[in-house]
Amino acid sequence: MNDIFDFAKFSRQSSKGIIVNYFIILYKTLKSSWVLIPILLTKDKTELNLTKILLIVLAILIYILIRAVLVYLNFKFKIKDNAFILKQGILNKSNISVPFEKIQHINFKQNFIQQLINVTQVEIETAGAKTVEISIKALSREKAVALKKALFLKMQEKDVVAVENNEPVKEILHKISLSKLFKVSISENHFKSLALLFAFIFSGYVQVKDFLETLELDEKFDRILEENANSLIGDLFLMLFLFVFSFIISVIISFVTTFVRHFNLQVSLENNTLEIVQGLITKQNNIIKKQKVQSIEVLTNPIKQKLGIYNVIFRQAVSGKINYKKIIKVVGFNKEHINVLKDVFFINTNFTNEEKHKPDTYYKVQLFFRGFLFLVFLNFVLLLISYKLLFLNVIIVPLFVVLVLLKYEKSYYFFNKDMLVIGAGQIATNTTYLEHFKLQHIKMKQTFFQKRKNVVNLVIQTASGKITLPCVKTRKALEMYNFMLYKSETSTKKWM
Amino acid sequence: MFKNIEITSQLPDVSKLDFKPIDKKYLIVLLLNFSIVSIVLFVGLYFLIKKNLEVHIPEYSSYLYIALIFGLSIFLLFTVLGFYKRKYAVREKDISYKKGVLVQSITTVPLVRIQHVELEEKPFSRLFRLASIKIFTAGESGGDLKVNGLPKNEAKKIKEFITHFINE
Numbered sequence: 001m002n003d004i005f006d007f008a009k010f011s012r013q014s015s016k017g018i019i020v021n022y023f024i025i026l027y028k029t030l031k032s033s034w035v036l037i038p039i040l041l042t043k044d045k046t047e048l049n050l051t052k053i054l055l056i057v058l059a060i061l062i063y064i065l066i067r068a069v070l071v072y073l074n075f076k077f078k079i080k081d082n083a084f085i086l087k088q089g090i091l092n093k094s095n096i097s098v099p100f101e102k103i104q105h106i107n108f109k110q111n112f113i114q115q116l117i118n119v120t121q122v123e124i125e126t127a128g129a130k131t132v133e134i135s136i137k138a139l140s141r142e143k144a145v146a147l148k149k150a151l152f153l154k155m156q157e158k159d160v161v162a163v164e165n166n167e168p169v170k171e172i173l174h175k176i177s178l179s180k181l182f183k184v185s186i187s188e189n190h191f192k193s194l195a196l197l198f199a200f201i202f203s204g205y206v207q208v209k210d211f212l213e214t215l216e217l218d219e220k221f222d223r224i225l226e227e228n229a230n231s232l233i234g235d236l237f238l239m240l241f242l243f244v245f246s247f248i249i250s251v252i253i254s255f256v257t258t259f260v261r262h263f264n265l266q267v268s269l270e271n272n273t274l275e276i277v278q279g280l281i282t283k284q285n286n287i288i289k290k291q292k293v294q295s296i297e298v299l300t301n302p303i304k305q306k307l308g309i310y311n312v313i314f315r316q317a318v319s320g321k322i323n324y325k326k327i328i329k330v331v332g333f334n335k336e337h338i339n340v341l342k343d344v345f346f347i348n349t350n351f352t353n354e355e356k357h358k359p360d361t362y363y364k365v366q367l368f369f370r371g372f373l374f375l376v377f378l379n380f381v382l383l384l385i386s387y388k389l390l391f392l393n394v395i396i397v398p399l400f401v402v403l404v405l406l407k408y409e410k411s412y413y414f415f416n417k418d419m420l421v422i423g424a425g426q427i428a429t430n431t432t433y434l435e436h437f438k439l440q441h442i443k444m445k446q447t448f449f450q451k452r453k454n455v456v457n458l459v460i461q462t463a464s465g466k467i468t469l470p471c472v473k474t475r476k477a478l479e480m481y482n483f484m485l486y487k488s489e490t491s492t493k494k495w496m
Numbered sequence: 497m498f499k500n501i502e503i504t505s506q507l508p509d510v511s512k513l514d515f516k517p518i519d520k521k522y523l524i525v526l527l528l529n530f531s532i533v534s535i536v537l538f539v540g541l542y543f544l545i546k547k548n549l550e551v552h553i554p555e556y557s558s559y560l561y562i563a564l565i566f567g568l569s570i571f572l573l574f575t576v577l578g579f580y581k582r583k584y585a586v587r588e589k590d591i592s593y594k595k596g597v598l599v600q601s602i603t604t605v606p607l608v609r610i611q612h613v614e615l616e617e618k619p620f621s622r623l624f625r626l627a628s629i630k631i632f633t634a635g636e637s638g639g640d641l642k643v644n645g646l647p648k649n650e651a652k653k654i655k656e657f658i659t660h661f662i663n664e
Contacts, residue, residue: 317634440633441605441640448598463634481604482507489589489606496634 005146007079010087013072016117017138021068023113024137029064077136079150084124086134098134100154102126104292108144108285115283120144124151173274173340176265176332184311184332185258186251187303189428193257194250262331272344274314276330286328290345291494292316294438294464298338301428308334312341315464317496326464346435348418357413362453363471367404375400403427413469415480418487420460422467436484437491438462444477460484463496508587510604515583515594521624522645523579528620530575534568574598584643586654591631593643605641607661609633615655617648627651631658 005011070090077086083097105125114121119138126133139147176184263280274288297313304310310333316326333341375397382389407426414421422432443459450456456477458469472480488495541564545557574597583594592604614630621627627648631641646654 439606440609441603443601443603445599445601447600451600461633461640478509478511482509485510485590485604485606486507489608495609 005143005150007147007150010076010078010085012076013136013138014119014140014143015072016119017075018068018072019117020114020119020121020138021071022064025064025067025071026061029060075136079154084134084151096134098124098126100151100157103151103155105287105289106148106151107287108148108283110283112281114138122147170268170270170275172266173269174265174267174330174333174337176262180309180332181259181262181265183307184262184304184309185255187301187307187309188254188258189301190247190251190254193254194247197246197250197253258331262329265331267330269340269344274344276328278330288314288316288328292496293345294462294495295432295434295467296341296345298431298433299428305429310334310338312338315462317463342433346419346433348416351414351416351421354414354416357415357472357476359408359411359469359471360453360455360473362450362455363411364404364408366449366471367407371400371404411470420480420484422469432467434460434462434467436487437493438495439484439488440495442481442484444481446474510592510602513585513587513592515585515592517580518582518584518643518645519624519626519647522621522626523576525618525620525624525626525645526575526579530568530572537564537568582643582645584646586657591641591654591658593641603641605631605633607658610658610662612662613655613658615651621645629654 067090071088074090074093075086075088077084079085080097083099084103086096086098088094088096103124103126105123107123107125109121109123110119111121114137117138118141120141122136122139122144124134124136136147260280262278265276265278268275272290276284276286276288278284293314294317295315297315299311299313300309309331311329311331312333314328314330316328375393378396379390379393382392403426407424410423410425410429412423418435420434420436422434424430424432440461440463442461445457445459446455450471453471454474455471456474458472458477458480460467460469469477469480541560545560577597578595581595581597581600585592585594589608590604590606592602594600594602611632611634614632616628616630617626618628621644625648626645628642628644629646629651633640643651
């Protein structure tokens, strides 16, 4: 299959790689030197005339072009008997060799420029104490596919990938249509982006104020304020207006981000491996291997449930800091998809005979107490602004009570001999699936108050983060603690 | 409940483990650390008051000292109480650590999941021939389990035991 491409000899990227390199270096230069731009602008302008500036810019651009060509010329790779070899560097030459058994994933990626000139970025992820990632910025689609195949062939020789007798069947599990993506994006949790928006506004309040002044919105606000001066209705009106306005903006933000990120989503299933392709501006290609997945979280909310939409987060093992690429979100699954996923990833998801456990009622007390402290703090802040704002408690207090009750209502867990299922959420419903043997370490935590009620928090640490079961009766928690330890100490399966 | 109660009841029980307290000499290390922190804070407060606060609010300076003493004595109380709660246990297949006064916790790490072990000797601990064991598993960065104040021989033994287990 790789007759056309001979990987045994050193080969370069596609010559279009120069363009990609060019933009990467340009981007890096701009990123590292943008601080200088205002300094240059504030300098005495009489010394600089237009031709001079143009010449300097031209010189920089030519320098970048030469650099891009040199980077391209010095970037070579080949496949040897036991390793993938990569040579790079203009002055600082480096020679990286990756043994095939260390290769974890091979991903394809396309950003906007790469899509324009029709080249593919190939990323080779490796495992080890220090994560080495190799990224080949520009290959033609055919060459990229051939390289991937050649590497897989070598990996199979090394028994890294199980050798299949028959040709692997690639089955498309899920492909999102435009209308479905629209539904998914519109039913996202917009309050999350609202919160982000508020944080952004508060942090950049001054800039926003300047901006508003230029829009002369201030005067309009002032007029509205004057008309309703000192009246409660005026405050309410203003707040309602601000709220609706920012809510509309946050709806647009979360809609657009979801739409762009998951555009043209396609999930295919091959040998118990999921391949996910998505993205409008940057095309992401991720491969999720069964054994690397530590836990799966299924997310939905009331609107999504009505539409039969479930989002899924795959949490893969991470080494060191949380790398967001290892947490992959896929949107717009339906119930059947979820069942297929469960079958693929887990051995035993039979919970029909199992009892649904709720956290102890003390959890409710804990939640109310924490919420109460928050409310006291909030009222203090409101009081500092204006005593008139205290009327907001009419809305906040019942809302808070409902949220706490919902949170308690939605938290539960199932426990069978292979898996743990944890339900959480307030308005949204999140369900986490976790196999016992994926556990890294386990912890029981008990505050002074919890001790009196004889409940503990059970904290389960996996290679992709921790999962907490709040307020479980001590006796039950101990049983689970012992059982999960037993499972992971006797398991012969690889957790990663 | 579980379907396989027979196994569950026979499983090794972490609550019936024989936890060993850490070395008594580590309390002296903790107290030394505490006194250094206190001295630094007192000197800092002294200069803050002399240089700055005495000029503006002289009547409050004694209260500040009292507040600091109060805070430090509570800290001292919990350091001492907490010392007696620090216990560890090594089983054939896992290692457990217990601690905490107001928030008590037990952590267990299965040996099969350990990525690497570190033996740490800080200056004060070295004076008393003590060492810490730091255990790392996959996932979040930083030590997942740290047992301070082990006799150096014991710490070395545990480290060798774990290393042997991992390399098998």
